[in-house]
Amino acid sequence: MPRLAREGRLGMVINWGRREVNVKIVYYGPPLSGKTTNLIQIHGHIDPHRRGELISLKTPDDRTLFFDFLRLDLAKIGGMRPRIHLYTVPGQSLYEASRRLVLRGADGLVFVADSSLARVEGNMDSLASMRGHLRSFALSPDRLPLVVQFNKRDLPDAVPAAELGRMLELSGIPTFEAVAVQGIGVYDTLKAIIHDVIVHLQREFT
Numbered sequence: 193m194p195r196l197a198r199e200g201r202l203g204m205v206i207n208w209g210r211r212e213v214n215v216k217i218v219y220y221g222p223p224l225s226g227k228t229t230n231l232i233q234i235h236g237h238i239d240p241h242r243r244g245e246l247i248s249l250k251t252p253d254d255r256t257l258f259f260d261f262l263r264l265d266l267a268k269i270g271g272m273r274p275r276i277h278l279y280t281v282p283g284q285s286l287y288e289a290s291r292r293l294v295l296r297g298a299d300g301l302v303f304v305a306d307s308s309l310a311r312v313e314g315n316m317d318s319l320a321s322m323r324g325h326l327r328s329f330a331l332s333p334d335r336l337p338l339v340v341q342f343n344k345r346d347l348p349d350a351v352p353a354a355e356l357g358r359m360l361e362l363s364g365i366p367t368f369e370a371v372a373v374q375g376i377g378v379y380d381t382l383k384a385i386i387h388d389v390i391v392h393l394q395r396e397f398t
Contacts, residue, residue: 212273215393217385218295219280220322221304222314226343226372227280230304233378234278238264276386292325300337300389302381304372305360307342307350312359319360337388339366341381346371 219227228248235246244263264276279298281291303322305315323333340362342353351359353369366384370377 212275213393214275214277215299215389216277216279216297217300217302217389218298219278219302219304220291220295220318221281222306222311222318223282225304225306225311225315225318226341226370227304229343229372230302230341230370230378230381231278231280233372233375234264234382237375237379274390288321291321292328295322295325296329298336299393300385301339302385303338303340304343305340305356307344307353307356308347309349309351312351312356315356315360337385337392339368339381339385339388341368341370341372341377343370343372343377345369345376346374 219230221227231246231248235243242265264278265273279294281294301322303319305311305319326333326336340357340360342356344350345353353367357363357367366388368377368381368384370381372378
């Protein structure tokens with residue numbers, strides 16, 4: 193049986209027998225901000241040989257009940273093949289325990305913010321919730337790789353990106369504008385978080 197090793201404080205799991213590094217990235221954000229849409233776009237445009245099936249558990253009104261999950265296989269780095277496990281969390285506060293459970297062991301985070309002026313407070317609450325859960329795992333929110341996606345930039349009441357960044361106090365955090373339903377900004381966001389996670393892991397374990 194291949195030997196598995198869970199390293200340090202991170203969720204990374206190394207399968208030495210298969211020369212695989214399994215990394216967990218979680219998409220977090222308020223309800224209907226576009227977390228699942230990101231994974232749908234990624235799943236639909238990635239070579240089927242480089243990804244698994246998209247697994248989604250939804251309520252009858254098509255909202256995420258527990259989580260969405262998608263696995264991506266990357267080219268080898270230093271003789272090891274990274275396998276990226278993408279998760280989303282349910283946005284509704286009703287499922288706070290589920291959000292905390294899915295967040296545990298994350299190696300990197302994508303916070304998907306809704307650009308609508310009417311959703312600014314919801315973004316703030318969700319961001320505070322995410323940071324609170326990380327602290328409950330004895331993790332500093334400032335030490336874990338994080339990028340923020342400003343989704344739904346096509347809305348007529350979309351807050352200007354710079355202003356939204358100030359409102360959410362995102363100074364120093366990479367941000368990306370997106371219209372996820374059209375695939376705009378989805379891959380820039382994904383590439384950025386994968387890059388940051390790989391660099392972070394290299395620093396932690398070299």
